[in-house]
């Protein structure tokens with residue numbers, strides 16, 4: 001079953017409010033996306049399984065060591081997903097970073113895959129897709145199909161800052177086994193496929209491109 005978890009964390013709401021502001025400069029946009037990515041990342045990884053390892057020693061006594069029981073892959077959807085990759089890699093340094101390039105054709109708004117750096121055989125058990133914005137949901141749907149074809153059988157998670165209601169509905173209609181961790185869901189998607197109020201084009205705001 002698919003599920004959508006809208007963050008209730010006050011820091012996410014606070015930082016997202018600054019991020020939405022059109023006067024917030026690229027440096028701060030990068031920092032905020034990084035911080036929000038980490039906060040959402042904690043929520044998205046809260047149920048990861050762990051396993052016991054061996055008996056270790058603290059300065060005061062013995063304890064049973066534990067470690068993550070699954071190999072995690074962060075799937076970075078270029079280019080705005082790059083902003084999340086570092087943030088989440090800090091939380092799970094052992095995770096693999098996998099790159100997918102998918103852009104939205106400007107007229108049809110259809111996703112076009114232009115870059116795929118997945119190895120021929122999956123080297124991870126579970127993937128978390130990092131995509132700051134879910135607008136129509138087309139890119140997310142394409143990314144999930146690519147990952148399923150690649151061989152990912154487990155539930156696919158998404159970490160996203162801001163999504164449109166329609167985008168979320170489209171994803172759930174097309175893929176039944178996803179979990180979306182999102183900072184905010186906005187009602188309106190305009191005719192150019194932008195989320196309103198949203199925060200504008202995340203890539204342009206990150207990299208100061210026109």
Ligand code: URA
Nearest residue numbers: 135194195200201202
């Ligand atoms: N991508 C963005 O960066 N912003 C939107 O509003 C929609 C898609």
